[in-house]
Amino acid sequence: MYKIGLTGGIGSGKTRVADMLAEWGAAVVDTDAIAHDLTAPGGDAIAAIREAFGDVAITAGGALNRTWMRDLVFREPDARARLEGILHPLIGAQTQRAAAQAQGDYLVYVVPLLVESGRWRDRVDRICVVDCDPKTQIRRVQSRSGLTAEAIQRIMAAQAARATRLAAADDVIVNDGATTVQALQARAKVLHDRWCQLATAARRPLIDVAGFPE
Structure with missing residues (x-):
């Protein structure tokens, strides 16, 4: 296409x-929407984020604690790199799958x-x-x-x-x-x-x- x-x-x-x-x-493939799905309750990235950053990184509802994480990654470049190391491969794979199925x-x-x-x-x-x-x-x-x-x-x-x-x-x-x-x-x-x-x-x-x- x-x-x-x-x-x-x-x-x-x-x-x-x-x-x-x-x-x-x-046909639209939105990588930001994919990232939100990955970090929503039950998302594929949640377990790895919890392991890397601890329970504080996850809300009581099971989603990424975006406010906490936003503050952390702006203070600590290493934390940003760790988060991107988790998310980017997952986003890339999901983007490829969505593109392969796209019609438009x-x-x-x-x-x-x-x-x-x-x-x-x-x-x-x-x-x-x-x-x-x-x-x-x-x-x-x-x-x-x-x-x-x-x-x-x-x-x-x-x-x-x-x-x-x-x-x-x-x-x-x-x-x-x-x-x-x-x-x-x-x-x-x-x-x-x-x-x-x-x-x-x-x-x-x-x-x-x-x-x-x-």
Whole structure:
């Protein structure tokens, strides 16, 4: 399948864009959603996280204690590396399984740290960045999560700089504070239609000089 890597900073609106693309016929594999499933009660990562970090890392309900873990990994880089060592192989395997089963006009990988990982450029045909100014990012995340501005800024500081993401982009969808839902939908639809055309072209058989399919 023709593959799009969709990314953006926290609060940029990439999940909303992915939902629109799925509604129009794209197959979507969301690595952030996979990570949440792995760390939900009964998730495949829970036992390993408990063993690595202790019972304090798991809530009474059996899920990852996200607040505790967020504070820990920002204080201790080694803890972040340990957590990533548990999660990344599981996320990778689940992503591959989901992609193998995907059906749609083209395949969208939603990857929050696509640029940061440095591993996706050769895995996708195009990279699309949902772009947003930092003030709007903070406002959006505060409204949905209750995190302090300081906590959100720490998360943003751990992600790629805005300029770095934009430099890696083949396509950009602007979703700043002045963007309405209708405007965002229109911008995403232009790219969806373009990606459908590219996906169709990629599926056509090659023709050799004699005019026969290779």
